[in-house]
Amino acid sequence: MLRLVDRALALVSWVAAALVLVLLFAGPSLIGAKKNGTVLYGSPGPSSSSAPQSGGGSASTGSAVFTSAGCANCHTLRAAHATGSIGPNLDQLRPSEAAVRAIVESGAGTMPSFAGKLSPAQITAVARYVSSVAGR
Numbered sequence: 134m135l136r137l138v139d140r141a142l143a144l145v146s147w148v149a150a151a152l153v154l155v156l157l158f159a160g161p162s163l164i165g166a167k168k169n170g171t172v173l174y175g176s177p178g179p180s181s182s183s184a185p186q187s188g189g190g191s192a193s194t195g196s197a198v199f200t201s202a203g204c205a206n207c208h209t210l211r212a213a214h215a216t217g218s219i220g221p222n223l224d225q226l227r228p229s230e231a232a233v234r235a236i237v238e239s240g241a242g243t244m245p246s247f248a249g250k251l252s253p254a255q256i257t258a259v260a261r262y263v264s265s266v267a268g269r
């Protein structure tokens with residue numbers, strides 16, 4: 134009788150061991166595959182997305198940067214339909230291109246620096262855009 138129980142338990146533990154093995158091998162490789170996928174998607178992402186914009190500098194690119202970089206969350210700029218009120222109202226301030234570039238590169242107070250987030254071309258584009266449309 135005890136031997137029968139023993140065998141039954143042995144069978145159960147083999148099945149359990151087999152399941153653990155399947156999970157050990159299949160599980161992490163599935164998760165790993167997903168992780169690799171995101172890493173592969175993530176690494177060319179920023180470089181490929183900045184590549185087409187690096188040739189730009191037009192107002193449309195500048196307005197796209199203004200919206201996507203989050204400037205609109207903090208600043209009011211009528212031309213960009215931005216109504217943020219954390220930073221100064223850019224329509225009233227009417228900053229020069231150089232002033233926009235300087236603060237976007239360095240940040241100030243609550244405003245973060247965008248030096249590592251935007252390419253130099255994107256900073257030029259957004260600076261030209263803001264200085265050209267502010268107050269209009």
Ligand code: HEC
Binds near residue numbers: 203204221223233241
């Ligand atoms: C988290 C909120 C926030 C974001 C995002 C933000 N700003 Fe600002 N911005 C501020 C604040 C706050 C100030 C005032 C900083 C100070 O002088 O203390 C400011 C100041 C400025 C000024 C005024 C510079 C001057 O001459 O006084 C300009 C221009 C400006 N931001 C442009 C931008 C642009 C362009 C972007 C997007 C790339 C941006 N900001 C993103 C909050 C923000």
